[in-house]
Amino acid sequence: MSPLPTQLASCDPADWPVAPGWQPLVGEFFGSPAGLKLVDFLHERLEAGTAIFPPRPLRALELTPPEAVRVVVLGQDPYHGRGQAEGLAFSVAPGVALPPSLRNIFKELERDLGTPPPRFPDPGGSLVKWATHGVLLLNTCLTVEEGQPASHSGRGWEVLTDAVIRHIADGDRPVVFMLWGSHAQSKRALIDSDRHKVLAANHPSPLSALRPPVPFIGCGHFGEARAWRESQAL
Numbered sequence: 001m002s003p004l005p006t007q008l009a010s011c012d013p014a015d016w017p018v019a020p021g022w023q024p025l026v027g028e029f030f031g032s033p034a035g036l037k038l039v040d041f042l043h044e045r046l047e048a049g050t051a052i053f054p055p056r057p058l059r060a061l062e063l064t065p066p067e068a069v070r071v072v073v074l075g076q077d078p079y080h081g082r083g084q085a086e087g088l089a090f091s092v093a094p095g096v097a098l099p100p101s102l103r104n105i106f107k108e109l110e111r112d113l114g115t116p117p118p119r120f121p122d123p124g125g126s127l128v129k130w131a132t133h134g135v136l137l138l139n140t141c142l143t144v145e146e147g148q149p150a151s152h153s154g155r156g157w158e159v160l161t162d163a164v165i166r167h168i169a170d171g172d173r174p175v176v177f178m179l180w181g182s183h184a185q186s187k188r189a190l191i192d193s194d195r196h197k198v199l200a201a202n203h204p205s206p207l208s209a210l211r212p213p214v215p216f217i218g219c220g221h222f223g224e225a226r227a228w229r230e231s232q233a234l
Contacts, residue, residue, distance in 0.1 A: 005055040006053070006054075006055060006082055006083045007051045007052055007053055007054075007055055007082070007146075008042070008046065008052040008053065008054070008055055008057070008143065009055065011039055011042035011043045011046055012039075013026070013030045013035075013039065013058075016056055016057055016058040016062075017056075017058070017062050018058050018061040018062050019061060019062060019063075019064070019065035019066070020065070021065045021066040021067055022058075022061040022065065022066055022164075025160075025163055025164065025167055026058065026061065026160070029159065029160045029163065032159075034156045034159040034160075035156065035159070035160070037155075037156055038155055038156030038157065041152075041155050041156070042143065045145065050145050050146070051082070051145065051146035052143050052144070052145055052146075052152075053078050053079065053080065053082070053084070053085040053143065053144055053145075053146065054078050054085035054086055054087040054143070055087070056087045057087060057142040057143050057157075058087070058142065059086065059087025059088060059131075060087060060088050060089070060131065060136055060137050060138050060139075061164070062087075063088070063128065063131035063132055064131050064132070064134065064135065064136045064137075066167060066168065066171070068134045069134055069136045069168055069171075069173075069175055070134035070135065070173075070175060070176065070229065071134060071135045071136070071175065071176045071177075071178065071225060072135075072136045072138060072165070072168060072175060072176070072177045072178065073089055073090065073130075073135060073136070073137050073138070073178045073180075074089065074138055074139075074140065074165075074177065074178065074179055074180070074184040074187060075089030075090055075137070075138065075139040075140070075180075075184070076139060076140055076141065076150070076153075076181070076183045076184070077139050077140070077141040077142075077143075077144050077149065077150055077152065077153060078139055078141075078142070078143065078144045079092065079099060079144075080144045080145065080146060080147055080148055080149050080151075081146075081147075082146060083096055084096055084099065085144070086126065086128075087142075088127055088128065088130075088131055088137035089137040089138055089139045090102050090105060090127065090137060090204075091125060091126055091127035091128070091130075091131075091137055092124070092125040092126065093124075093125075093126055094121055094122040094123050094124045094125075094126045095120075095121035095122065095124055096124060096125060098120075098124070098125045099125070100205060100206045101203070101204040101205045101206075101209075102125050102204075104204040104205070104206065104209045104216060104217060105204050106118070107217065108204070108216060108217055108218070108219065108221070108222065109222050111217070111218070112220050112221070112222045112223045113222050113223055113226070115222075136164075136168070138161060138164060138165070139161070140157070140158055140161045140162075140183065140184075140187070141153045141155075141157045141158060141161070142157045142160075142161065143157065162187070162190060165187055165190045165191065166190050169190055169191045169192055169195075169196060174195055174196055174197070174232055175196050175197075176196070176197045176199065176225040176228060176229065177191055177196055177197070177198045177199065178199050178221055178225070179198065179199065179200045179201075180200075180201055180202065180203050180204055180216060181202060181203030181205075181208065182203075183203075184200075184203075185200050188200070197224070197225065197228045199219070199221045199224055199225065200214065201214040201215070201216045201219040201221060202214055202215055202216045202219075203216065204216045
C-alpha cells in the first residue's frame with residue numbers, strides 16, 4: 001500500500017471533497033472573486049515548487065457535516081512541518097510525534113475528565129474520531145507552506161471559514177464554541193453567545209498555556225462543554 005500524501009498536489013477545489021451539506025457554501029466561495037484569487041495563488045505556489053500542507057485542505061468539512069456539528073474547536077492555521085497537518089485543527093496523522101499544543105490538549109482532557117491520552121502510534125494525535133463524532137476542527141486558514149507559519153494568512157481562506165462559522169452560529173442547534181487564543185477569540189463577534197456556549201481561554205501552546213488571563217491548563221472547557229450539552233439535552 002502506498003503511503004498517504006503529505007502535501008497538496010492539486011489546487012482544484014473539485015479534488016477536495018466536502019460533505020453534501022457544505023457544498024453550497026463551498027461552491028459559492030470558490031465561484032467568488034476571493035475564492036478565484038485564492039485558487040490562483042495556490043496554483044502559482046505549486047508551480048513554483050512550494051510544499052503546501054495539508055493534502056486535503058477541506059477535510060474538516062468532509063468529515064463533519066453541518067447537521068452533525070455539536071462542538072467547534074477553532075484553530076489558526078495548519079502545522080507547517082512535513083507529515084503533520086491532516087486537515088483538522090490541532091490534529092496530526094497517526095504515528096506522528098505529538099506537537100506541544102496537542103500534548104497540552106490531551107493533558108487538560110485528562111485533568112478535566114480523567115480521559116487517558118490516546119494510544120501511540122495509532123490513533124496517536126489523530127483527532128479523526130472527534131471529527132466523525134460532531135467536533136468541527138476548523139482552522140481559520142486552511143493551507144500553509146513548509147516551515148512558514150501563517151504564510152497563507154490573508155489570502156482568502158478566512159472568507160470561507162468565517163462563512164462556515166456564521167453558518168453554524170445561525171443554525172437552529174445550540175453549539176459549543178471553544179476559542180483558544182486571541183486569534184480564535186477574534187471570531188467571537190460572529191457567534192451569538194446568548195444561543196451558544198462560548199468558551200475562551202489562552203492557546204494551548206506552551207508559550208501561553210499556563211499564563212493569565214485564562215490559562216489553558218485548568219480551564220475546564222471539556223467538562224463545561226459536557227455539562228452544558230447535557231443541560232441542553234443535546
